[in-house]
Amino acid sequence: MSQLNVIVERVFEANIKLVWKALTEKELMKQWYIDVKEFKTVAGFKFEFWAGEEGSKQWNHLCVITEVIPEKKLTYSWKYDGYGGMSHVNFDLSEENKGTKLKLTHSGIDTFPTDIPELAIHNFEKGWNELIHVSLKEFLEK
Template identity: 55%
Template sequence: MEKNIDQPVIVERTFNAPASKVWKALTDKEEMKKWYFDLSEFKAEKGFVFQFSGGPEDGIQYVHVCEVTEAIPEKKLTYSWRYEGYAGKSYVTFELSGKEDQTSVKLTHTDIDSFPEQPDFARANFAAGWDHILNVSLKEYLEGKK
């Protein structure tokens, strides 16, 4: 398997929602569970550590351990992303920009190549996952009929 050295996953999308609503979706644990992951706790504060389990439906469920490294309300959220018991650490950044009732979100996931070479940690899986999370789950949550 060939590694893509330092090839970040980048997904961008503009939502028909104000930045305040997008930020709340990204940082409020009650909102997050509706479109992202069900976290027992989350705070958009530098140094806050959170974790959750996830993986292929019929495969290993990995404990994800993350730490907020930057939080600028309604502008930027970054956290580290690693797997308990495995080498490697990556970083996920959500950058928000927009005006009035439209907000663009740029998601960048870097350092994926720091994970062990195994199929579950393949860059293509992260690309497909983030594409679905932003372009389907978050879009439906923010713009769907309530």
């Protein structure tokens, strides 16, 4: 069982329908998160995207949707093309006051190769905190 998890929680001043769309509609995802050719909220759907620090190595992320509960939960596997290890990204949504609480959990990070500095947990913490607390917040609350 994985011991290294990144957990990021935030309550947004946005309804749950909008937050769900931001997580699942490719044109909206592109505005705050990732650019994918296609994205479907269907278990077994495979998608990939390239990402990495600007000016450094770019990583091909290979993902498979594993669980979908509309407007409540989205989970997908996450690995890197050509490297060992498998992790999972989980978005849990719930209504809170007049907004939406999002809890992101990225588990299995310790399955990635430990000799690659870019795959250290602090990079995942930094990336997810930036995405949720800055990019997604700005997108949803503009």
